[in-house]
Amino acid sequence: MSNQSILRITRELSEIQKGSDLSLAVACRDIDVRHVRALIIGPPDTPYEFGFFEFSVKFARDYPTKAPAVTAITTNAGRTRFNPNIYAQGRVCLSILGTWRGERGEEWSSAQGLESILISIQSLMSQNPYENEPGFEDAKTDYDKKNQEAYVAKIRHETLRISIIERLEDYLGIGREKVPGVTVYNAEEDYQSNASDAPFEPFKDLCKRRFLWYYDSYLLAIERESEKYKDGQRFEKMPFEGPGNIMDGSFQYSSLKLRLQAIYERLHKEVEAWADEGKIAVQKEMSIASNLQRQFEQIVENYKKNDSVTLDLELVDKNPFIWQLVLFGRPMTNLDGGMFRIKIYLSPKFPDVLPRIKFETPIFHHRVSKDGILCYDPTRKDDLKSHIEAIIEAVEEESPAYDPRTLVNPDAAKLFWGTPEEKKLYNRKLRRSVQESTEY
Template sequence: MSNQSILRITRELGEIQKGSDLSIAVACRDVDVRHVRALIIGPPDTPYEFGFFEFTVKFGKDYPTKPPNVNAITTNGGRTRFNPNIYAQGRVCLSILGTWRGERGEEWSSAQGLESILISIQSLMSSNPYENEPGFEDAKSDYDRKNQDAYVAKIRHETLRISVIERLEDYLGIKWTGADRSSVTAYNADDDCEGLETPFEPFRDLCKRRFLWYYSSYLMTIEKEMARHRKGQKFDKMPFEGVGNTMDGTFEYEELKKRLENIKKKLDEETQSWAVEGRQLADKEVSLAANLQRQFEQIIEHFQKNDSVTLDLELVDKNPFVWQLVLFGRPMTNFDGGLFRISIYISPRFPDEQPRIKFETPVFHQRISTDGTLCYFPRRADEIKSHIEAIIEAVEDETPAYDPRTMVNPEAARLFWGSADEKKMYNRRLRRSVQESSEF
């Protein structure tokens, strides 16, 4: 591969990694930018909602003259076809990739790149993927409408089971013994890295953090679907599904709920374990512990000079890996008079693993989940000061841009983005939680 091609790929990867798209992530090993991993997070309001779908992207020596080879990894060991255009064997059928005949102007050109490919794949994850199958685009019969509903229903179930639950269970080393696990091949994202000693799992931390963001949404989906599908009910087979390229299974939402709750419990235990491991590193005077201690002192000094923000900051038990932030609500805002206690847990593998933020004070807020997980975005992931600034910004932003991917409290989000009366209800509930915060 020419240096020009490598520079092009490197630039494209950097642009995506620095971009603001919450639905797309890319990574590669330092030794070879030609072999890339890509993660697409399922779009809201589709059966793929907040699922984690991973792909391999292999660039040939003739890139960008010709498109890369793209394969889906999230396929349940080659047994699950998640879309008419994403086969169980991993094949992705798109005209932009040259794997499907498209209309004139839809084929690949060197002006396109990795981001346009991933956006095209993401567009397949629609609210009605049944229409993606050629010949079924305009299906209007009662038979087809029934199939559309059935297809959406089983994709939603398998998105939760395979792309979310199995992935997180694998990351956490959970061996589920329930009935739903016996016929499942464990998730493996390293199939294309044979011969390498260490598995390549670049999205492990990202998926864990997003799971905590979307945990309430996953639970809400399960509760809703449990009322629609009886336990053990078989999936309907679609007319375009063939042998070895289908989505077979049964609805097991009760089982999925237990597994989801178990993952949440294990993630909370993992977060708490950081404090113990961090204390040991601090006692050994490891450089990361010293660095965090230094950052803490610098941040204290910074905010002492900043009159616009009132906060207290301390290390819990003098542990540089566990910080407690007390944020005082800014006057003349909905948070006026509030006192919010926030725990910041820092991983012993920071910044490769990002901090986990926990609001110990209950707050009714669209960016704060019911269990206190905050959705926020630091400008610099390797700097704790940037994390604290982003926490304050996320909490105090009263006019955020509409983005369902940042709404981690579904009920609060529904009211915030609802009618005028619902927005008033949101503000009343937020103010009530702020008033109660000083008593917590």
């Protein structure tokens, strides 16, 4: 592969990693940028909502003259076809990839790149993926409408079961029954030439953080769908599904809810353990402990000179891995008069593992879950001052651009982005929580 091609791939990876799109992520081993892993988070208001869909991307030596080869990894070990254009065996059918005949002008060109490929795949994850199958684009009969509803229903179930629950169970070591005789697709084979004892799991922390963000949305989907589909009810087979390329199974929402709750509890225990791990790191005088202590001291000094923000920052039990931030509401805003206690939990693996932010003071806010999990995105992942700035911005911003990927409290989000009357109700609920914050 030419240096020019490698530079092009490296630049594209960097642009996606530094970008603000919360639904795309890419990674590769430093030793070989030709083999890339990509994660697409399912679009809101679709049956793929907040699912974690992983892909392998292999760049040929003549890239960008030729499109890379893309393989879907999230396939339930080759047993589940998540879309008419995303096969159970991993094939992704897109004209931009040359794997599907498209209209003139839809084929690959060197002006396109990895991000345009991922956005094209994401566009397949629509509200009605039934229409992606050729010949069914204009299906209007009652039979087709019934099939469309059934297809959406089983994709939503399997998105929760396979792309979210099973992925997190694997990350957390929560055991589940293995299917005899089934070999799970091993994405590590892409990296066999780079012998390494450590598995390549670039999206592990990202998925854990997002799971906590979207937990209430997952629960809401389960509660809503379980009213329509009873446990044990079989999935309906679509006209275009065939042997080896199907989405087979049955609805099991009661089980999914229990498994979802178990993951949530395990993630909280994992974070709570960081305090003890941090104390050990301090005792061993590890560099991460002194790094966090130094960042803490610098940030405290910085905010002493900052009159525009009023906050208190301290270490819990003098542990540099657990910070407590007290944020005082800025005057002339909806938070005016409020006092919010926020815990910042840091892992000894920071910055590879990012902080977990928990509001201990209840607040009715579209970016704070019912359990106090804050959705925020720092500009610099390794700089804790950037994290604190992003925390403050996420809470204080009163007229944000609409982005459903940041809405982690469904009830608050519905009011905030609803009718004028609903927005007024949102503001009243927020103000009430602000007033109660000083008594908490």
